């Protein structure tokens with residue numbers, strides 16, 4: 001029976017090298033396939049493919065009937081061949097999403113590849129490859145939380161991202177150096193599916209701005225333009241470093257975020273609930289997740305440099321607080337935190353341990369010294 005033969009064939013193809021992870025996000029054991037593109041994809045990505053029916057038609061590997069022509073076509077393509085075609089000219093700095101990334105990143109990756117064919121025709125990469133980009137973004141007001149349309153300019157030549165409060169203003173409202181810039185999608189926190197958090201350092205303290213664009217392509221283009229600018233900046237700053245070293249430094253996702261309670265240096269002023277963000281070695285806390293400035297920061301060094309994380313609080317700890325304590329020991333003092341539940345605590349502890357187990361880089365000693373002598 002042809003039907004039975006085809007069913008066996010598609011299952012066998014799904015086991016071939018390259019087809020055992022989703023062609024778009026890398027998730028293991030994809031159960032779906034696009035029979036017009038010839039790729040094996042996960043359930044999540046198949047949902048995105050369904051939104052571009054003029055390009056992609058999907059079927060379940062296991063549950064749908066397959067005809068001879070489709071089987072033959074899948075057999076000639078598969079993920080490896082399709083990737084050679086659709087990803088042949090992906091720039092080194094371009095962000096390739098994983099299964100855990102937000103919807104806008106995964107959807108735009110799929111559209112960029114198959115719908116716009118940006119990595120076949122390099123002239124389509126101009127929005128993030130030209131070294132200059134300007135346009136309007138909705139930016140959250142610092143104190144009132146209202147989103148207002150603002151002009152942004154990214155200039156590699158000047159080494160900055162800046163924005164203007166009025167379109168005809170000569171002086172930018174803020175100038176952010178590419179050297180100290182980070183960008184990370186935060187749709188849940190910002191409350192918009194295209195929400196992007198841009199973080200920069202000014203006088204060694206962290207500032208946040210929150211932006212979005214109504215068009216998913218536009219915001220992902222901004223994100224990759226920032227990555228391109230960072231890439232070119234780092235190539236000049238570290239001329240001997242290769243792409244493998246530089247690409248992970250372009251943008252950082254936070255290791256963990258969430259509410260904890262903390263107490264002050266004397267441990268007598270009671271615990272206060274704060275929003276914490278662990279960005280590499282910087283543990284920052286905010287009154288509100290969308291605050292522009294961190295209320296404070298704790299530098300987390302390495303084990304070799306006498307930093308330690310302990311479960312629980314010292315027995316002498318006073319006051320009302322959440323039940324699940326964490327103590328961070330630094331060469332100077334102890335920091336006490338309390339989590340609402342045990343799962344939260346385990347996640348924070350494993351995030352801290354990740355940082356503690358990494359040896360400190362030369363430039364991180366300067367950051368540590370700054371925090372030690374902070375007034």
Ligand SMILES: [Zn+2]
Pocket residue numbers: 022023024025026027041042043044045046099
């Ligand atoms: Zn996928």
